Amino acid sequence: MTNKVALVTGAANGIGRAISRRLARDGIAIGVLDLLPDGAAKVAGEIKAEGGRAIALAADVSRRDEVNRAAKELRDAFGPITIVVNNAGITGFKPFLELTDEEWDRMLTVNLKSAFIVTQVVIRT
């Protein structure tokens, strides 16, 4: 058991899920944040079933208001956030010439700007 609290984004699947479960095994409380509420709840449930501490946080990392709400919820549950894993991301696996401006902007926002938003929010929370 430790006082550490981690916010892991994109934690409902893949690498984010694996990071969340690994950190939880070290006694770190986890905010399992994802766009997909059911997936976040499932991973939080897995962690608790293994004896860890976690809450599911449904939020879009590109939305400052949603990240703010999620960070406050995590702090209220377990105390100040001490670790951030900016893992959430999307890929646009399609031919370069078929990518639209909107898809390009969304990729940069979710993959790049979100790290700025999430890190700034966590430091301020």
Ligand SMILES: NC(=O)c1ccc[n+]([C@@H]2O[C@H](COP(=O)([O-])OP(=O)(O)OC[C@H]3O[C@@H](n4cnc5c(N)ncnc54)[C@H](O)[C@@H]3O)[C@@H](O)[C@H]2O)c1
């Ligand atoms: N898997 C790879 O080989 C690989 C290689 C290089 C980089 N990456 C990067 O590592 C990260 C994780 O990869 P993965 O393979 O586990 O991906 P994944 O698609 O399995 O999981 C990504 C998770 O992020 C969530 N997510 C997407 N957009 C979100 C948003 N706006 N807000 C909150 N959550 C959001 C998804 O719902 C999903 O649960 C991604 O950023 C990816 O780009 C992966």
